[in-house]
Each structure stands twice: as structure tokens, then as C-alpha cells.
Amino acid sequence: MTVVAVLGAGKIGELVLSGLLRAGWPADKLLVTTRRSTRGEELHERYGIRAVDNATAVAEADVLAIAVKPQDAGALLAEIGATVPAGKLIVSLCAGLPTSFFAARLPEGTPVVRVMTNTPALVDEAMTAISAGPHATGDHLAVAEEMFKPLGATIRVPESQQDAVTALSGSGPAYFYLLVEAMVDAGILLGLPRQVAHDLIVQTAIGSAVMLRDSGEHPVKLREAVTSPAGTTISAIRELENHGVRAALLAALEAARDRAREIAAQSA
Numbered sequence: 001m002t003v004v005a006v007l008g009a010g011k012i013g014e015l016v017l018s019g020l021l022r023a024g025w026p027a028d029k030l031l032v033t034t035r036r037s038t039r040g041e042e043l044h045e046r047y048g049i050r051a052v053d054n055a056t057a058v059a060e061a062d063v064l065a066i067a068v069k070p071q072d073a074g075a076l077l078a079e080i081g082a083t084v085p086a087g088k089l090i091v092s093l094c095a096g097l098p099t100s101f102f103a104a105r106l107p108e109g110t111p112v113v114r115v116m117t118n119t120p121a122l123v124d125e126a127m128t129a130i131s132a133g134p135h136a137t138g139d140h141l142a143v144a145e146e147m148f149k150p151l152g153a154t155i156r157v158p159e160s161q162q163d164a165v166t167a168l169s170g171s172g173p174a175y176f177y178l179l180v181e182a183m184v185d186a187g188i189l190l191g192l193p194r195q196v197a198h199d200l201i202v203q204t205a206i207g208s209a210v211m212l213r214d215s216g217e218h219p220v221k222l223r224e225a226v227t228s229p230a231g232t233t234i235s236a237i238r239e240l241e242n243h244g245v246r247a248a249l250l251a252a253l254e255a256a257r258d259r260a261r262e263i264a265a266q267s268a
Contacts, residue, residue, distance in 0.1 A: 002143065005031035005061035007054060007076060009039055012093050013067035015121045016147070021047055022124065023150030033057050054080050058088075063143060065091045066102075070263050073097055077105035086110050089140050091147070093117065095166050096263030099133030099159060111136040113144045114159055116170045117151065126152030127169040131159035163264075167256035175252070180205060 004020065006013045009032050017030060027048040034040040040051025057064065058080050068076055073094050084090070086107040092099065092114050099112040106112070112133035117126045128148040132141055145154050157165060180201050187197025211222060227233045240246075 001026060001029050002063055002146070003029050003031065003061045004063045004065060004147065005033065005052070005057035006065045006067055007033045007057060007080075008066065008068035008072075009034045009043055009051075010067065010069070011119075012117070013065075014043065015117070015119065016065060016067060016093070016151070017043070017047060017049060019121050019124065019126075019151040020147065021049075025150075031057050031061055055083065058083050061088075063089045063091055063147070065093060065147070067093045070094045070097050070267055073101070074105070074267060077102065081105045081107075084110060089113065089136075089143060091115055091144055095170060096163070096260040097267055098162075098264055099131070099136075101264070101267060103133060103135070109135050111140045113140055114162055115144060115148065116162055116165045117148060118170055119173050121148075121151040124151055127172075128152060128154045129157045129162065129165040129169065130154055131157055131162055133159065163257050163260040166260045167253045171256050175249070176205070 004025070006017055009017075013032065017032060020030060021027060028050075030047075030049045031052050032040065032043055032049055033054050034043070034051055037051075043049060044051050052060070054076070064080075064084070066073060066076065073092075084106055086109045088110065090102055090106065090110060090112045092102060092112060093116075095116065097114075099114050102112045103110065113136050114131045114133065115128060117128040120126045121128075126148070128151065130141055130144050130148070141156060148154050183201045184194065184197045187200065188194055192200070208222075211217075212219060215222065223237075227237065
């Protein structure tokens, strides 16, 4: 079975490791590298995986999953770049960094696959977008899909769309949490106990998401089904439109996309 080394054990790195283990990936086929030895010991105790140094990870793994912060990727590649065999698959989870960033720092011909996942991977409901770099083949994409399908859904997109993916689904959970937070506060304003408001909104969000996923209907159709003439829902929607919620979402996602581009430019 493929040996995967996760280089970087922050939130995203641990998220990938824990997801692979839940999916039945053998612990002895997973390696992790950390900057702090205590973090490596913690992950070993928690998951039974082996914490190693970067050189060992490069030597023993079939796939190197780079999960460090984007600003730390250059230093990591400077350390390992010369020792990475040209055929070894690199899977980048570094938000904003194009595959060309890695190609310029690795041996000619090294296959790089760019991945953007999100935090619902913790409950195996992630959305993961996968893109091939210049030297990555369909087989390399299939390996990446094998790694991330247990964490939720996967989709292949051209790399040119990855900054938009980062804005939409990579950061997307935060937008939903903000909306839920605001709706819970609204429930309190209307006289509901906090826990009651929370439970109402969370289940409403879950049910609505399942309907979106399973019904095949356009969201406009689903919204219209709840919106009666002169009713309560249309009154609320009018206020949302008057306050520019739709325009704010468009601007917010555009800002996130632009920030992803800035990160790439700063790291070049």
C-alpha cells in the first residue's frame, strides 16, 4: 500500500492524517514530520503513527503531502528539494501556492498535485478540489483522490480555478458558521433561549444542505418553495436584499480569491 508522509502537522496536516486513519489506512503506512518533537510524540500517542525527520520522510514515503503554512513552504523545499526523487508524487495542501512554485524548487519532472480541502474533513464531509501540475498524470490524480475521497467528496478542476475554490469551499465553512452565529443571536433577540435557537438553526442548516444535495433542485427552486406570497419568508428576504447580503457575499468571496493570489505572489 502507498506510504504517505505528511510534512507539517498543523490543523490541515492532522486533519488529513486522522481522516486517512478513519478510512482504514494502516498507521504503519503513514509518516508525519513536525518542527517540535513534542508534537510528534503527541501524534504518535494519539494515532500510532511514526514521527520522522524530513529526510526520512523523503526516503521512505511514496507520496509527500506538504501541509505547512504557505510562507514556510520555501524553506521546507530548500531543505528537501535536492533529495526528492524526480518521480515522487508531491501533494500540496498549501493554500494559494501554484504547482509552479514547487516545480521551480524540485527536480525536473517531479509530479505535483495541488489540493484544496476544508475542515469538514474532520467529520468525513469535506469538499476537496484536486488539480494536476505540468508533470502530474491521471494516475497521480487518482492517488490523490484515493487519499481524499475517504474525507468526503472530491472534484477535479483546472489549476487556474484553485484560487476561486479556496475562496468558495476552502474558506466556505467559516461563512456558514458566521451565518449560524448571527441567526442564533437573532433567535435570542426574538426571545428564544440560546440552546433552543442553536438547535433550531443547526438542524435547519443540516436539513437544507441535505435537500440541496439530494433533491437535484436549483437553490432558487428550493427557496421559492418556502416563500409564500405576502408571507414571513419574503419579508425576511426583502430585508436581506435591502441590506446587500447577496452583494456582500460576492464581494467577500472576491476578496478571498484576491488574497489567495497575493499569497502566491508573496511566496514567488
